[in-house]
Structures are given as C-alpha cells and as structure tokens.
Amino acid sequence: MKHTISVQVENKFGVLARISGLFSARGYNIDSLAVGETEDPDISRITIVVHGDESVLEQVTKQLNKLPDVIKVKDFLKSNIVKRDLILIKVFADKKVRAEIVEIAAIFRAKIVDVAKESITIEVTGNEDKVVAFIDLVKPYKIKEIVRTGIIAIERGEK
Amino acid sequence: MNGAKIILESLKKEKVNILFGIGGGSVIPLFDEIHKDKDIKFILTRHEQAAAHMADGFSRATGKVGVCVATSGPGATNLVTGLATAYMDSIPMVALTGQVATHLVGNDAFQEADTTGITRPVTKHNYLVTDVKDLAATIKEAFYLARTGRPGPVLIDLPVDIQRDSCKFSYPEKANIKGYKPKTGGHIKQIKEAAKLINSSKRPVVYAGGGVIISKASNELRAFASKGKLPVTTTLMGTGSFPADSELSLSMLGMHGTYYANNAVQNSDLIIAVGARFDDRVTGRVKDFAKGAKVIHIDIDPTSISKIIKADVPIVGDARAVLKKLVKHIEFKERKDWHKQIAKWKSKQPLIYKKDNKLRPQYVIEQLYKATKGNAVITTEVGQHQMWAEQFYKYNEPNTFLTSGGLGTMGYGFPAAIGAKFGKPKKTVINIAGDGSFQMNIQELATCVVNDINVINVVLNNNYLGMVRQWQELFYDKRYSQVCLGKSHKERVPDFARVAEAYGAKGISVCKKKDVMPAIKEALKYKSGPVVMDFIIEEEENVYPMVPAGAAIDEVLIDMA
Numbered sequence: 001m002k003h004t005i006s007v008q009v010e011n012k013f014g015v016l017a018r019i020s021g022l023f024s025a026r027g028y029n030i031d032s033l034a035v036g037e038t039e040d041p042d043i044s045r046i047t048i049v050v051h052g053d054e055s056v057l058e059q060v061t062k063q064l065n066k067l068p069d070v071i072k073v074k075d076f077l078k079s080n081i082v083k084r085d086l087i088l089i090k091v092f093a094d095k096k097v098r099a100e101i102v103e104i105a106a107i108f109r110a111k112i113v114d115v116a117k118e119s120i121t122i123e124v125t126g127n128e129d130k131v132v133a134f135i136d137l138v139k140p141y142k143i144k145e146i147v148r149t150g151i152i153a154i155e156r157g158e159k
Numbered sequence: 160m161n162g163a164k165i166i167l168e169s170l171k172k173e174k175v176n177i178l179f180g181i182g183g184g185s186v187i188p189l190f191d192e193i194h195k196d197k198d199i200k201f202i203l204t205r206h207e208q209a210a211a212h213m214a215d216g217f218s219r220a221t222g223k224v225g226v227c228v229a230t231s232g233p234g235a236t237n238l239v240t241g242l243a244t245a246y247m248d249s250i251p252m253v254a255l256t257g258q259v260a261t262h263l264v265g266n267d268a269f270q271e272a273d274t275t276g277i278t279r280p281v282t283k284h285n286y287l288v289t290d291v292k293d294l295a296a297t298i299k300e301a302f303y304l305a306r307t308g309r310p311g312p313v314l315i316d317l318p319v320d321i322q323r324d325s326c327k328f329s330y331p332e333k334a335n336i337k338g339y340k341p342k343t344g345g346h347i348k349q350i351k352e353a354a355k356l357i358n359s360s361k362r363p364v365v366y367a368g369g370g371v372i373i374s375k376a377s378n379e380l381r382a383f384a385s386k387g388k389l390p391v392t393t394t395l396m397g398t399g400s401f402p403a404d405s406e407l408s409l410s411m412l413g414m415h416g417t418y419y420a421n422n423a424v425q426n427s428d429l430i431i432a433v434g435a436r437f438d439d440r441v442t443g444r445v446k447d448f449a450k451g452a453k454v455i456h457i458d459i460d461p462t463s464i465s466k467i468i469k470a471d472v473p474i475v476g477d478a479r480a481v482l483k484k485l486v487k488h489i490e491f492k493e494r495k496d497w498h499k500q501i502a503k504w505k506s507k508q509p510l511i512y513k514k515d516n517k518l519r520p521q522y523v524i525e526q527l528y529k530a531t532k533g534n535a536v537i538t539t540e541v542g543q544h545q546m547w548a549e550q551f552y553k554y555n556e557p558n559t560f561l562t563s564g565g566l567g568t569m570g571y572g573f574p575a576a577i578g579a580k581f582g583k584p585k586k587t588v589i590n591i592a593g594d595g596s597f598q599m600n601i602q603e604l605a606t607c608v609v610n611d612i613n614v615i616n617v618v619l620n621n622n623y624l625g626m627v628r629q630w631q632e633l634f635y636d637k638r639y640s641q642v643c644l645g646k647s648h649k650e651r652v653p654d655f656a657r658v659a660e661a662y663g664a665k666g667i668s669v670c671k672k673k674d675v676m677p678a679i680k681e682a683l684k685y686k687s688g689p690v691v692m693d694f695i696i697e698e699e700e701n702v703y704p705m706v707p708a709g710a711a712i713d714e715v716l717i718d719m720a
Contacts, residue, residue: 014287017276071338137639
C-alpha cells in the first residue's frame, strides 16, 4: 500500500540526511521524496511516498517522530488531500509530429515550455495517474528525458 | 569569554566534574582551559574508545551523564564503537569532539572527518557548532536530550575556531526543542486496561529490561511484583532491576536464560514487558514466542512498542511513573497453581555446572560472589564469561551489573569498570573478562596505574574466543576456525599476570581450583591500583542452557553435567 507522509522538520542542515539515513538503515523504501520551505522559513516540509504494510508504516511514522528535528508527521492515507506531481518531459519532435504532441499536451492542459528543432519540452502537473497517462501517450514519439519533482500533497481546507 | 571556557562553564552548569578522553590538534584551546580549571577532573585515557566506555560505565553506575572528549578525525572515529554501545543500551552520554576550523570543514583538511555524518546513526542526536553564540544553548540541548525520554549519547562537534572565538556567556534555563516532547506519565485509560488484564491473568510473567534501571524503577517493580505475586524475569540489561534472591525472580530469559524463565514465558497467558524491547536474543523464533500470551508493553520509546511483538495494551511512558500508577489498580492474587508449576521447573533444571576438581569459570564467579557478598559492581566484556557472570553472580541491586547488551562490544568491560570506579569510588569494582575481550582495551592498565584506580580484572582465560568456539563446536562440527588465541594448548598468550606487572599493576595467576578463594581475597585486599587475575580455566567449557539461534526459547540445549 502506498502512503503519502508529510513531515514538518526544522530547517537545519543535516535534516534530510537524518531522514534518508533512517529509511536506508531500517530498510524502508522511498518511492519519492520532495523537500521545500514552508510559510515559516524555520520549517521545511518533506513529502515522502513510501510503500509497505501497516506495521511497517506504523514504524516509519514512529521512527520519524523520534527524530528531535522532526516537528510533526502526518500519514495522509485517510485524509482528504490534493496531491500533485510535476514533470518536465523532453520528447523527440520534428516538424511532422510536433502538432500531434502539442495537441496531446493541450488535452492534458500541459504547458509547452521549450521548442527546439528536434525536440519539444512539456511541463505536466497533476496527480500521479494523470502524469503516468501523459507519459504513456507520448512514449511512441520517443522520450529523451524526464525530470520529476516527486509528489507533494496538502490537506483540503475544511468545507 | 572564549568558546573553550564556555564549554567548561556549561559543563559545570550540568554538574559535570569529570571528563574522559584524549586531546589533539583541534581541541588544544579546550585543553588549555582544562589546564587552568580547578573543578573539572580530566582522565587521560590511552584510547578514545576506552574514553567513551568510561563515560558510559560512569553513567551506568551513577545514573548521571558521562562525558568523553576526543580530537577531530581519528579521535572522533575511535569514539564510534563507544557511542554505538551506549546508543544500543540507551545510556545518557555527551561526547565532545574537536573539528577542523569552520573555513576548512569540507576541504579534506588534516585530521578532518565528517564526524556528525559518521556518528548520526549511533547517536540520539548530534550537532556541529558553527557559531560561538550557539555554543551554550547547544550544550544545554545536548544534555537535555541525553538524559530525558529514552536516553542516549549525544555528540557535539566543535571546530577549533569556535573554541577560540568569544562571546558573552549565558546558560539557558531550559532547552526548547519543538520536535521533542517525550511522554512520560502513561495514559490512565491504558493503565486501567492493563490492570484489568493483570487481575484476570492466571499465568502472568513480568519481563523487565534495562528501562527499569534507567528510570530508577526498581523499588516500584518490587512493589508491583509482590502486590500481584507476579514472577519476574529480567533481560541481560535488566539484571539487577529485580533482586535475584527474591522467590519471585526467574532470572534471565532468552538464549542463555534459565529453563524456568523461558518455560514460564512460553506458557504464560500474559506478558508484562517493562522497559524492554523483545530483542532477538530474548524472543528466539518470534512466531513461536509466548503464543498464548497477551502482551502489555510499557516503554518510553513508542518505536519499541509493537516493533517485534504486537502489544495488546501499549503504554508509552516512563517505567517508574507508569508502575507507580499501575500498582494502585492491581489486586493481590495467590496464583498458587502457577507458582507451583514454576517451582517444578526450577527444581527440574536449576543453573548447574560440573563440580569436579577442574578449574571451571562458573566456580570462579560463585567464589567471587561469596567473597564480595554480592556487594561489588560487576562489569563484563562480551562472550561466554559475560553469560556466566550473569548466571553465577547474584545481583540484588540496580546499577551493579554493567554490560554491553545490545551492541555486544568486546573491550567494553575494563574501561567501563574504570568509569564506574570514578562514579562509585567506595565500591569494589570488578571486570569479569575473557582472554580475548580483555586484550581489546588492555592498554587502559596504564590509565589505572597512573591514576591509582583500584579495579580488579578477573580474566577467565580459556585460550579461545570462547563463544564463537562454542558455536563452532555445537553447530559447525567442531571446526574451530580462527578462535584459538594461544600458540598451542599449553602455551597461552599473553601471560596476563606479567603484562600487568609490566604496567605496574598487580598480576595473579591461578591454575588450581583450591587457589581460587585465596587469590580472590588477596586481590580484594590490594588497594594500590589495578589487579589482573588470570584464571587458567577449562578450554572447552560451554554456556548452558542455550537456545540455538532461530529456535523457539523452549527448544533448549541443556548441559549433561
């Protein structure tokens, strides 16, 4: 089962090493990890996607909580959240196929961010399913490069 | 005030009056202040690993935070084993390491190592101080982290320029760490739930670990066990937390635990784990561990709960605080049938060894117990002698059996004994060692001699790395690979008594059973420095009972003595 865990940490050097070290030392698998500052510059947020059964996830959250630099840990499994992944994807595109690719991008509300003679670079944002679907559709044109941010997530506001 | 002086003044605020360590290029400013200081004693060791174990032994004997000091690079890396030892056993310690100047950090400078990086997995937390203004607050936090919650070692890396820089000294009253608020009290609803289970249990067993000693809960454990008439088994780390001479005591459980402790656990209907963590040496094969038992697990560290064995009633809290509340809710119960059954197991398979004229290690330890009337502080190295020291010396008080339980560090016992002696100068302190382990920090004889430290080393010399030899005998068809330490069976190396004499310590060799007691008495009388007693014991004596690795804890090998 995939879990998205949101971790608030002190914005200090070495914190990311503590967290990645914890995962490697205890043999937990990270699917993706994204780090950034929050509204408070002293606090960073790390969004980790990790898979494992319930007992593994219980240990992951407990172990994270045990680190003095970790302020708060939330497993979003049961929360109502918005998840986003951003990818930059560079696809081979000569004159012949460029229009087709632009059309696919438009359907996905993706942005063309760079066009060159032989390639086109597209920015796609969305949840994982959307991003994967897009990658599948452009695969036949041959992908040169993909860069992903990893999933970030936030809880929806109260209604 | 310069950084070096700030360090010393901060240590004084934490009531530290002794440091163990070795200096070097990047701690010279600190050592200059130590030279001027009159309140803090510095014990110069011969190896940094020993300095860490001394701080650890000091801490285990007294409950205070032990402090060790090393220089950058190799000084710091030599501390690693000591830190890992303390970390596995939750021992409060602070390590101060020098570091190259801040502008050189990351440049592969002379004697530079990424100390915070290397020690991150073996410390509770660590710091690199990059501004002298942060120094006092960092030390405050380090001590607070080391001694609260589940204690552990904390390291502070101190670049040499920070020690020289100056600022105004003010020591904070409180440490404020946003992400660190240990829960100590225990949830009352859970405590009542636990009491209900205890009161309805027919075959309960208390399983007490090192957490009982750390939280100073021995009296509470006694009160709890006697009110509920609950049998108590202790882990290696919990040895001494419950009096061995109590009729409720089952002694140690697990791989080399007693037959009756392991049987009681396997046949129980309720396990009350207090400050213990279901280590693999305790549980054996997990899926067959105490199958019919419900589990109450009291621990300050939430990650210990339900990590190996699912707890039916988890209680996060300090062992002492929780037991104090729990005892109020439990009822006195006779549990006659259960105690009758336990008595049967006890008489069927007590701890035994072959009683003949040969010099056997168990006999040496029994005599040691008699001669000291059980009042010594015992430290151990790691291996067979460690298990015999647990089995055949009886511990009735906490903080009297100091051993590396989690990491299993050979070379721990002797320096730990030195640290313990500084913490408890009036106590007789004895390191029970093997001939292999003792050589891993034997150089500290010099530290003892120079400082007139009266520690007794009892070397149970069997000419082997005995525990590994035992495994090779039992599970590898006696293929003794790389375990014999002597030149031959007749020529053991070294002659420990002569090594001791060369250092200026007292050396005694004992080959015969009848000489054991007189030799022990002679050693106990000697007060002018360290003693090394070399007992030339049977080479192939084994530790029994033994549960083979990966077996269930009632699948036990018993010696045919």
